[in-house]
Amino acid sequence: MIQRLIPLMVVAALMLLFLGMMLSDRNPKEIDSVLIGKPVPDFSLASLLEGAPALTAADLKTGKPVLVNFFASWCVPCRAEHENLMILAGEYRVPLIGIAYKNEADKARGFLMELGNPFSKTGLDLDGRVGIDWGVSGVPETFLIDGDGVIRYRHWGPIVGDSLTERLVPQLEALQ
Amino acid sequence: MIRALTALLMVLSLSLVAQAVAVDEKPLADPVKEAQARALMKEFRCLVCQNQSIEDSNAELAQDLRMVVRERVALGDTPDNVRAYMVDRYGDWVLLRPPVKTSTYFLWASPFFVVLVILLVVLGRRRSAAVPEPLSHDEAARLAKLLGNGK
Numbered sequence: 067m068i069q070r071l072i073p074l075m076v077v078a079a080l081m082l083l084f085l086g087m088m089l090s091d092r093n094p095k096e097i098d099s100v101l102i103g104k105p106v107p108d109f110s111l112a113s114l115l116e117g118a119p120a121l122t123a124a125d126l127k128t129g130k131p132v133l134v135n136f137f138a139s140w141c142v143p144c145r146a147e148h149e150n151l152m153i154l155a156g157e158y159r160v161p162l163i164g165i166a167y168k169n170e171a172d173k174a175r176g177f178l179m180e181l182g183n184p185f186s187k188t189g190l191d192l193d194g195r196v197g198i199d200w201g202v203s204g205v206p207e208t209f210l211i212d213g214d215g216v217i218r219y220r221h222w223g224p225i226v227g228d229s230l231t232e233r234l235v236p237q238l239e240a241l242q
Numbered sequence: 243m244i245r246a247l248t249a250l251l252m253v254l255s256l257s258l259v260a261q262a263v264a265v266d267e268k269p270l271a272d273p274v275k276e277a278q279a280r281a282l283m284k285e286f287r288c289l290v291c292q293n294q295s296i297e298d299s300n301a302e303l304a305q306d307l308r309m310v311v312r313e314r315v316a317l318g319d320t321p322d323n324v325r326a327y328m329v330d331r332y333g334d335w336v337l338l339r340p341p342v343k344t345s346t347y348f349l350w351a352s353p354f355f356v357v358l359v360i361l362l363v364v365l366g367r368r369r370s371a372a373v374p375e376p377l378s379h380d381e382a383a384r385l386a387k388l389l390g391n392g393k
Contacts, residue, residue, distance in 0.1 A: 069370065072363070097289065100333040168302070194306050201331040203289035203303065 099201055099220040106134075106215050107199040111189030114166060114174055121163065121189035127215035131241040132161045134209040135185070136197060138169040139177035141205045147224035148181045154230075155184035160238060163187045167205045168194045208234070212241050267305070270312055279315040282324050283308055287338050295338055 101107075110122045126132055135151060137144040155162050164185035166174035171190050178185070191197055200209065203222075210219040219237040221229065270276040283297035290301035296308055307328075314324045328336045340346050377385065 069366070095292065097333065097335045100330070194303070195310075198306060198310060198331060201333075203332070 093222075096222045097203065099217070099222075101201055101209075101217045102220065104217055106209075106211060106217055107196075109189075109196045109199060111165065111191055111196060112171075114164075114171055114178070114188040114190055118187075121165075121187050123215065125187055126163065126211045127213070128161065129213040130161065131213065131218075131238060132163060132211050133238075134163045134165060134211060136165050136167045136191075136200070136202050136205050136207045137174075137177075138167050138205045139173040140169065141167075143224035143226075144177075144206045145181065146226050147206055148184075150225045150230045151184040152182050154234075155186075158235070158238065161186045163189070165189045165191050165196065167191050167197050167202065210234070210237055210241070267308060270316055272316075275315050276312075278321065279308075279312045282311050282315070282321055285325070285338055286311070286328055287336050289332060289336070 106123050106126050108123045110120050112120055126134065133154065151162060154160050162184045164178075164183075164187075166188065168191065169177075170192070174188075174190065178188075189196070194202075200207075206224050208221040208225060209217050210221075212218050218241060219234075221234050225234055270279060280297065284295050286296045286307065288294045288296045288299035288301055288304040288307075290303050291299045294304070296304040296311070310327075311324060314327055319327070325337065334340060334346075340349060342350055
């Protein structure tokens with residue numbers, strides 16, 4: 067009798083497994099960052115603003131939470147999330163630091179000129195090497211850094227839809 | 243016939259071109275180090291085209307990572323150092339051959355587990371599929387009758 071039920075049980079177990087995977091909001095393309103809980107990697111990047119001082123890891127240790135956003139003018143999802151970056155800088159009053167990933171300075175500047183500049187400081191990662199040190203797999207990615215310069219959360223992909231209020235803001239508020 | 247052969251040759255030569263990965267990149271001058279770097283590239287998973295290694299992915303990030311691997315090898319890093327460099331940034335996920343550790347015991351044990359379950363099921367079936375009891379006297383007589391009528 068039990069032998070006859072085995073195929074049915076296997077099918078039922080698989081259905082449960084698939085249902086669970088469908089209902090969870092896990093994105094198989096998103097790989098957990100291994101930098102969570104670690105201090106920001108050391109780096110120094112030229113600013114997008116001519117004459118402004120270079121952006122370094124020390125600029126991220128401010129005693130208050132900051133957000134670091136990797137973006138590029140050629141990146142369409144970055145355009146989509148830009149509105150929410152403006153909201154973060156304006157309404158939530160979080161210091162935002164923008165790193166232009168594999169982007170020419172004038173193009174990155176043009177992007178910010180067109181859509182508004184939410185960043186208090188910027189850096190230019192022309193060859194993408196700082197991105198690699200941060201484990202970035204593509205733009206946009208946004209990192210939440212605490213007051214001690216430790217990475218606390220990484221938002222993979224654009225901050226669109228409810229991911230601002232449901233994912234990023236709760237993480238931010240937990241630090242404030 | 244000659245045409246067909248020529249066409250075949252052309253197709254074959256095209257496939258040779260397709261195998262020459264990353265022609266735009268500068269290999270390391272030392273062929274031993276280049277071979278070492280190439281072998282390492284095959285071990286790392288591309289983060290953009292996730293089922294390809296960085297050695298055969300065309301993604302721009304894979305190209306950058308190939309450069310990083312060559313650089314590390316040129317600097318004299320051992321293969322383990324290069325692996326650690328990648329894992330520090332992208333996690334174990336970047337390794338196409340996952341390490342054996344607590345979180346991957348189940349992964350490594352699962353094929354053996356599946357074989358074990360199959361063996362148990364097969365053995366169970368064998369046991370339950372016992373030899374049927376021999377026909378009783380009456381049954382044998384009926385069978386003989388049926389077979390006889392069938393002629």
